[in-house]
Amino acid sequence: MSFVLETEDLTKSYxxxxxxxxxxxxxxxxHVVGLVGPNGSGKSTLLNIASGVLSPTSGSVHVFGSPPAxxxxxxxxxxxxxxxxxxYSGFTVQDHLRYxxxxxxxxxxxxxxxxxxxxxxxxxxxxxxxxxxxxxxxALTLAIAKRPDLLLLDEPVASLDPLARREFLxxxxxxxxxxxxxxxxxxxxxxxxxxxxxxxxxxxxxxxxVAGEIEDLLATHHRLIGxxxxxxxxxxxxxxxxxxxxxSTLFVRSDSPIIDPHWTVEAVNLEDLVLAYMGHGxxxxxxxxxxxxx
Amino acid sequence: xxxxxIDTHSGVPPYLQIGQQVxxxxxxxxxxxxxxxxxVKEVVSRLAINPNTVSKAYRELEHEGxxxxxxxxxxFVAKSLGSESFSALAPLRRDLQRWxxxxxxxxxxxxxxxxxxxxxxxxxxRTVVA
Numbered sequence: 001m002s003f004v005l006e007t008e009d010l011t012k013s014y015x016x017x018x019x020x021x022x023x024x025x026x027x028x029x030x031h032v033v034g035l036v037g038p039n040g041s042g043k044s045t046l047l048n049i050a051s052g053v054l055s056p057t058s059g060s061v062h063v064f065g066s067p068p069a070x071x072x073x074x075x076x077x078x079x080x081x082x083x084x085x086x087x088y089s090g091f092t093v094q095d096h097l098r099y100x101x102x103x104x105x106x107x108x109x110x111x112x113x114x115x116x117x118x119x120x121x122x123x124x125x126x127x128x129x130x131x132x133x134x135x136x137x138x139a140l141t142l143a144i145a146k147r148p149d150l151l152l153l154d155e156p157v158a159s160l161d162p163l164a165r166r167e168f169l170x171x172x173x174x175x176x177x178x179x180x181x182x183x184x185x186x187x188x189x190x191x192x193x194x195x196x197x198x199x200x201x202x203x204x205x206x207x208x209x210v211a212g213e214i215e216d217l218l219a220t221h222h223r224l225i226g227x228x229x230x231x232x233x234x235x236x237x238x239x240x241x242x243x244x245x246x247x248s249t250l251f252v253r254s255d256s257p258i259i260d261p262h263w264t265v266e267a268v269n270l271e272d273l274v275l276a277y278m279g280h281g282x283x284x285x286x287x288x289x290x291x292x293x294x
Numbered sequence: 295x296x297x298x299x300i301d302t303h304s305g306v307p308p309y310l311q312i313g314q315q316v317x318x319x320x321x322x323x324x325x326x327x328x329x330x331x332x333x334v335k336e337v338v339s340r341l342a343i344n345p346n347t348v349s350k351a352y353r354e355l356e357h358e359g360x361x362x363x364x365x366x367x368x369x370f371v372a373k374s375l376g377s378e379s380f381s382a383l384a385p386l387r388r389d390l391q392r393w394x395x396x397x398x399x400x401x402x403x404x405x406x407x408x409x410x411x412x413x414x415x416x417x418x419x420r421t422v423v424a
Binding site (some may be wrong): 032168169176178191195269 | 300302305307308334335338339340341342343344345346347
């Protein structure tokens, strides 16, 4: 199996803080990967490193088997739309297309012009005058027309209204259906992730909590509800637990079916999964902090 | 042509929802043998969902023998499901409507009716399995 992104012990630290620590993930080709986590958890750092904008402090990172931005071929294979979908406000839409054509050897001018027409953008319009949705669409168009094999999108829909968000995701998914492109996108919106992604990476406090195909993750995680005194069934990894006087609720990961009559087993959805790992990441960080201060 | 929708609050994975909608349309006679399902690209650009989700739903329907994929053409309904049960639908619906009316006359609200239907549904499907 070939990987679009492989990292090993990838760490990025600044003087005062660690933005990413010991991140090890292997993302297989052909997926739409959702990168989820609270603000400041390292999502942007990971995307910036994968695109070659930032270099890591330690550890290794490979995109299609080579370090990011190590050659012009490599640069051509990766499209990156940074946060707040940057466009040049003084440039017209037409200028953006000309510039894209000029700097990208694989530029697909028909695709770019077709998209711009589809979006109803005026070629003579300055990008600074476009709405949030329009400039996001323009930035996506530029990244797609580059015909990359991997598209990195940092919070692409965060600032868009629901309609613009839906239109953005429609174009993104059409691109996946038409061209053989893998996507790694960060988002807070679990409902969007559920629609468009088939692979999930949860990042909390600069660490990867869980990564894998969403379908597999949903099949191997369960919510167990049982009486307070009962000990959890064997061979489970308890991700999160909460208790009342009489009842225990456990969020567990288990590769084998659970057949313990004391526990009611419930299926979980993507939001449950994301929240459980976010909570888990936070407690984990809390306990390390306590240890450090002790 | 059938049009799909995705309920992101249902907790049912999107590919299962598409499968359910095709089966439901077959059972109600809305889809018949030879009808074409929307292409993956059409579904994707309308619903903004992952193309793999649609392909997976279609693959499973093909595995069940309900549809056939013709390379480069599209996915077509392989057999109708409605025909045999179709004639039974109208009288059943009439019976159910009559039952609903008497339930309301007895003072049951929507929630109680739904709970009762669900309960009966569960107990009878258990009998069928056993």
